[in-house]
Amino acid sequence: MLARACWPEPADDGAAPPAVPGFIVSSFNPLVIEVAERCLRQVFGEPPAAEPRRAAGVGILLASAGGDQGTARALAEAVAAGARVPPLLFFQSNPNAVLGHVAARWGLAGPVISLGPAATGRGETPEQTCRLSLAEALTAAAVLIGDGDAREALVLAVEQGTVPGAAGDRAVALYVAGDG
Amino acid sequence: MADTDTRPQRGVGITGIGVVSGCGRGPEALFDAVLAGRPAFGPVTRFDVSRTGTGHAAQLPEVHGLASELVEVIGGALRRARLDRDAEPSGVVAQTPVLLAVHSDLRIADVTGQVAEGIAERFGSQPPCRVYTGACVASSTAVADGAAHIRAGRHERVVVAAGYLVEPDTFAVFDAGRALSRDGAARPFSKGRGGLLLGDAVAAVVLEAVGAARRRGVEPLARLSGWGGAGDAYHVCRPRPDGEGLARAIGMALRRAGAAPEEIAYVNANATGSPLADPAEAAALRRVFGDGVERLPVSSTKSVHGHALEASALLELIVTVLALNTGRLPVNAGFLEQDPECRLDLVLGEARAARPGYALSVNSAFGGANTALLVGAA
Numbered sequence: 001m002l003a004r005a006c007w008p009e010p011a012d013d014g015a016a017p018p019a020v021p022g023f024i025v026s027s028f029n030p031l032v033i034e035v036a037e038r039c040l041r042q043v044f045g046e047p048p049a050a051e052p053r054r055a056a057g058v059g060i061l062l063a064s065a066g067g068d069q070g071t072a073r074a075l076a077e078a079v080a081a082g083a084r085v086p087p088l089l090f091f092q093s094n095p096n097a098v099l100g101h102v103a104a105r106w107g108l109a110g111p112v113i114s115l116g117p118a119a120t121g122r123g124e125t126p127e128q129t130c131r132l133s134l135a136e137a138l139t140a141a142a143v144l145i146g147d148g149d150a151r152e153a154l155v156l157a158v159e160q161g162t163v164p165g166a167a168g169d170r171a172v173a174l175y176v177a178g179d180g
Numbered sequence: 181m182a183d184t185d186t187r188p189q190r191g192v193g194i195t196g197i198g199v200v201s202g203c204g205r206g207p208e209a210l211f212d213a214v215l216a217g218r219p220a221f222g223p224v225t226r227f228d229v230s231r232t233g234t235g236h237a238a239q240l241p242e243v244h245g246l247a248s249e250l251v252e253v254i255g256g257a258l259r260r261a262r263l264d265r266d267a268e269p270s271g272v273v274a275q276t277p278v279l280l281a282v283h284s285d286l287r288i289a290d291v292t293g294q295v296a297e298g299i300a301e302r303f304g305s306q307p308p309c310r311v312y313t314g315a316c317v318a319s320s321t322a323v324a325d326g327a328a329h330i331r332a333g334r335h336e337r338v339v340v341a342a343g344y345l346v347e348p349d350t351f352a353v354f355d356a357g358r359a360l361s362r363d364g365a366a367r368p369f370s371k372g373r374g375g376l377l378l379g380d381a382v383a384a385v386v387l388e389a390v391g392a393a394r395r396r397g398v399e400p401l402a403r404l405s406g407w408g409g410a411g412d413a414y415h416v417c418r419p420r421p422d423g424e425g426l427a428r429a430i431g432m433a434l435r436r437a438g439a440a441p442e443e444i445a446y447v448n449a450n451a452t453g454s455p456l457a458d459p460a461e462a463a464a465l466r467r468v469f470g471d472g473v474e475r476l477p478v479s480s481t482k483s484v485h486g487h488a489l490e491a492s493a494l495l496e497l498i499v500t501v502l503a504l505n506t507g508r509l510p511v512n513a514g515f516l517e518q519d520p521e522c523r524l525d526l527v528l529g530e531a532r533a534a535r536p537g538y539a540l541s542v543n544s545a546f547g548g549a550n551t552a553l554l555v556g557a558a
Binding site: 022055056059060064065066067068069072073075076078079082084085086087089090091093094095096097098099100101103104106107108109110111112113114115116117118119122136140143144146147149 | 412547
C-alpha cells in the first residue's frame with residue numbers, strides 16, 4: 001500500500017466534503033472525489049498523475065454496500081410524486097460516473113470497477129460497513145492486478161450515513177500496487 | 181486459428197446459459213429476434229410513462245420480480261451445464277462462486293438477499309460472493325473476474341448472473357437526461373439515431389475450466405478466449421472520441437487469446453444509438469482493425485433487445501456465443517442511412533453467414549469504462 005486517506009479526519013470537524021460542480025443532492029459523489037483526492041495527492045502530488053504509460057495501468061475500484069442513497073432517494077421521491085426529475089441526476093445515476101471524474105482529473109486509464117454489497121454483509125454502523133466494503137474492494141483489486149489488466153489501483157470504499165446529509169458518512173481510499 | 185489444439189486445459193469455457201429478455205424467454209427467442217432484426221420495442225405498460233418524452237421499451241409481458249427471475253435463469257444455466265442436482269448430486273454447485281451484476285439503488289440489499297436465499301434453497305449455492313454495479317460494464321466485468329479466477333486455478337467454475345427489468349426510476353432518469361430515443365426505435369450507428377431504448381434482461385452463464393468440464397463429460401458451448409478492461413480517463417459520461425480506451429481493452433482481449441485482429445470474424449458492438457458514443461466506438465474498432473474494419477461484420481443487437489444496463493453485457497455475450505455456434509450473424513436493426521463517422525461493415529437487413537474465427541463482444545459505460553470479451557470455438 002502506497003497511500004491511505006479517510007473521511008472524516010479530525011480536521012474535517014463535522015463539515016461536509018466540498019461540493020463539486022455537476023454533482024447534486026447527495027454527499028456520495030463529493031465524498032468519493034475528496035477521499036480520492038486526498039489519497040492521490042500523497043502518491044502523485046498535483047494532478048495529472050504519472051506519465052501516461054504508468055497511468056494506463058492504474059485501475060479504479062469503488063465498493064459501496066449502500067451505494068449513492070442520496071441520489072437514489074431523490075430520484076425515487078421525484079418519480080413517486082410525479083415531479084420533474086433534475087437532468088443532472090442522470091449523469092450521477094450510477095457509480096461509474098464519479099469514478100470517471102476522478103479518472104479524467106488524474107489521467108488514470110486502467111479499468112473502472114464499481115461493486116455493491118459484500119457477501120460478508122453490512123456492519124451495524126457506516127464505519128463498520130465501510131470496512132467491509134474496503135475489504136471487498138481490496139480483494140477485487142488483487143484479482144485485477146493478479147490477472148494483469150492493472151499494475152496499480154486506487155481502491156475506494158464509501159458509505160453514507162443513515163440520515164441524509166454528511167453526518168455519519170464514511171470513506172476510505174487506498175493506493176495499492178502489485179508486487180511485480 | 182491453429183488446426184491443432186495446443187491450448188492449455190486451464191482455458192475457460194462457457195458450459196451453461198440461461199436468459200430471458202424483452203424478446204422472450206430462453207435463448208431461442210432472443211436469437212430468433214436478433215437474426216431476424218426484429219425489434220422487441222413496444223409501448224411501456226408496466227408503469228405510467230405519461231410524463232416522459234418516450235413511452236417505449238423492450239419488455240416481457242409478465243415478469244416475476246428481479247430476484248425470482250435471476251434464480252430461474254441461474255437454474256437454467258446450471259441445467260444446461262449439467263450441474264443441477266439431478267445431473268450432479270455431489271454438491272459441486274455449493275462450491276461454485278456466484279458473481280452478480282445488478283443496478284445500485286434502494287432495492288439492492290433486498291434483491292441480493294432474495295437471490296442468496298433462492299439459490300441456496302434451489303441449488304445449494306452460497307450467496308453471491310461479489311456484486312457488480314458498474315452500469316453497462318457491470319456484467320462483463322463480472323465475466324472477466326470469473327475467468328480470471330478460473331485461469332488462476334482458484335476455482336474450476338463460476339456462475340455469472342445479471343439482471344435488469346425496466347422500471348420507473350431508471351426510465352425517468354434516462355428520460356430526464358435526454359438519453360432515450362423518442363421515435364420508438366434504437367438505431368445504432370445510423371444517421372438520424374436519437375438515443376437508446378431500455379430493455380429487460382436477466383441472464384446467467386456458467387464459466388468452467390475446459391478440462392474440468394470435459395472430465396464431467398460436458399463439452400463447452402464456446403471458449404472465453406480473451407478478456408480486457410481499460411478506462412478512457414476522459415469524462416464523467418462521454419467516451420473518448422478517438423476510442424483509445426476501448427481499443428486498449430480489445431487489444432488486451434486479443435493478447436490474452438493470442439489472436440490477431442484478422443482472426444476476428446464478428447463484433448457484437450456496444451452501440452446504443454447515442455449520437456456521441458457510437459462514433460467513438462467506430463473509431464475504436466478502426467484503431468484496432470485498421471482498414472480491415474471495412475470487412476469485419478459488426479452489429480449492435482441493442483437495436484433489437486434494447487439496453488439492459490447492468491445485464492446488457494452478459495445478454496450480448498450470450499448472443500455472441502450463439503452467433504459463433506451457429507455461424508449466423510445478427511442484424512443491426514433500426515438502420516436508416518450511413519453516418520460517415522460510423523463507417524463499418526454493418527450486418528443490415530438480414531442475418532449473415534459468418535466466416536471462421538473469433539467473435540468479440542464489447543461494452544462501454546459511464547466513467548469511460550470499457551470491456552472486451554473474446555469468444556472462440558470450444
